Amino acid sequence: MAILKGVLGAAVGYALGFALVAAVQLAMGNPVGGAAPVVIGSVLATAGWLLGVGLWRAWAREWFGLEPDRETPTGPGRYFRFTTDHKVIGIQYLVTFVIVFGLAGLLAMVVRWELLTPAADLGGDAYNQVMSLHGILMVAVAVAAVLGGLGNYCVPLMIGARDMAFPRLNALSYWLVPPVAALLLTAPFVGGWDSGWTAYPPLSVVNGGGQVLFVVAIVIFGLSSILGGLNAIATILRMRAPGMTLMRMPIFVWSVLAASIISLLFTQFFAASLILVLLDRVAGTTFFEAAGGGSPLLYQHLFWFYSHPAVYVMILPGFGITLEVLAHFSRKPLFAYKGAVAGFLGIVGLSGIVWAHHMFTSGMAHFMNIPFMALTELISIPTGLVFLSALGTIWRGRLWLRTPMLFALAVLFNFAIGGVTGIYLADVATDLHLQDTYFVVAHFHYTIVGGEIFALMAGIYYWYPKITGRMYREGLGRLHAVWMFLAFQLVFLPLFVAGIHGMNRRINEYVEPLQGYNTFSSVAAFALGAVFLVALGNLAWSWARGPVAEANPWRASTLEWTTSSPPPLHNFERTPEVVGDPYPYGEPGAAHVRPVVVPTIAGGSE
């Protein structure tokens, strides 16, 4: 019902925006049409969607001095409504982005299908559009699945809060996502776009009409990301339970805080750079057109000033989950907790001053090469601290090799490869050779998929009993972990070599001698894709039919495990009181939280 109203609102908004611009065009004696009515139409459609789906009912009425509806919907219908419960919103995020992940994964299969043989099967244009859509959808997943999904669900629970600091803003952040998906998926039908997720001009200023929808979609997604970051920071700084000092927070909460600082501030640069592209296309400005005195390089500076820090938005919460799981499943206090926190904050600090290492071959001034190389390589210091913390934690621990732990260990292996190969790309001399080859592709897939997506899987399995109140099949979980780990190595290791031999990225044809690597990688990729069917089957079936989970199946120490699975609407029966460090394993007498009665059976929120 709410969604229907939202769609209606979107239709009205689009018609209104289109008519408005068309009227202005008529009045000025210009031909009606072009991109401008579509842009304004899409923006107003988004506003109409939000108002219809619940913003008006639950919030905007207040701005006009009317009484808003403060009811919190219950029952299964709440997942399809504008609701303020952070747990519902977390699940909305997770399910949405699992679907997007599946879609983008299918596109990856198409990419690998095209690259199975050196010849072109698909055609260059179609390939470029598939590759571009795969890229941006996966970037969206990487930015929002962990932060929006697990961050939303777990952070308030882990700090002993009843909800996020701004529950309605939280709902707004989520409901901004469907328009983004709608716009991105409409784009292929109006000409598509072929400039990858990076949308570099001059191509992005002159290519197909889908680029306009891409820009509008990403600006809206940026807004969602900024508001989500804002909310997470305010929640972590203001909503902690008594006794929960900053240095007693579970490490995952720290990683969310660090990532949120980046998305709050830097996302504006991505929005700005894309809006300038839009203005070049629609309003006739000349920011990026060399003919008018503009500079395509300006785009790359603005773009990477966000998009390099964005990779830390992706990986930091991944590190957080990894350390969290390693501590609980090694049954040891997190090693060098303060070092890991310093590592996170050090990464945030450095993230804003390394962007131009993406531009060594772009034609920027040469004097910038060496400073950016040095600054980039400095990042290995805070990253090293995080690794030190991880290795120290498992060192002589009693490892409990359940599914989450297997994924967390895989993150360590994968990210070590991703990190070490990054040094060759940060180094100007080797980057000149490797830039825009499959070495780069393999590198960032090792960091983002091998790091963050593996961590996302660890997190999903780890918190699955808390979120669903059911237990998944452990055997299938382990199968998923091992299979995904092996297949992943087989997909991307050969691509490093192909890259070193000069295989360019973003091409659909390649020379004969590179076929071996590609065919191998493609076959492995199909195997990697297939494992998600197993995972999906396990998780979906267990949600409906799995055995009921206890409140604390892992016997873990942090706050989210002291309440029922799933937690009641208000999270805790009594506000918990924190008395010590988050991982008091093996320390006699130590405790994180003052003992509370733990319900042993699920008491759902329904």
Place this chain on the structure above:
Amino acid sequence: MAQAETYERRRGAMALGTAVFIGLIVLDTIEFVVARFADQLLLWMTLLALPQAGLILWFYMHVRQLWREEGH
């Protein structure tokens, strides 16, 4: 009695607002005049814009409330 005190506090707050406003106008005018005659304008403009922003942030936006409890 309490009413008189409130009245005084309010008058003080309003007077502060006016004083800050005069400061802003003076700085803005200096900025405008300097821009017509001086060189090294980027430096001058930064030096003159920062105190204006500071005045607004400190007195009009009460940025101090972020780290200190309500003082008034």
Place this chain on the structure above:
Amino acid sequence: MAATTEHLRHEAESPAERLRTNRLGLWLFIASESFLFAALISARYYLLGTERSEHLNQPLGFLISLVLLTSSLFAYRAETAARFGDQRGFRRATATTIALGLLFMVGVVLEWREGLAFFPPSTLYGSAFFTLVGFHAFHVFTGIVALALLLWAGRDGRFGPENHWPVEGVIKYWHFVDVAWVFIFPTLYLVK
């Protein structure tokens, strides 16, 4: 089915605590917005250095700066009046702020009419000028809308010392828009 539990959510939080949380949220938003203006201002310097058009109407720019600064004074007065429960003063000062905001917009329109003739958006300076002023004017416009809503919602005298946050929030935003202009004005009109 629905449970009215909104009141449970913040039962641990006193109104004073909620106020501090709201303030933090707004300041974070302002920090984020200042990155947007930083991006646009840095684009101007990247493309043009300190070069500017000779055809700019500097006195008009100065004039609208003064108008915007004056509007900040009245915004401050509106907030102070509301904090001391003076409904009439609050309404009058808010209305004045809106009027000055509209005057600023009129100035921008005059400015654009001149500018379009001398440095249209298809020139490099025009690109920077119209984009920066346009973004800022959009913020002024949203500020005017917010102030108008404040005036409308507060017509029954609901804002006062006990219910101050909506007034404080909107007016902080208005001041921020002024701060942004304090940097944009010299960037576009004065630097050479």
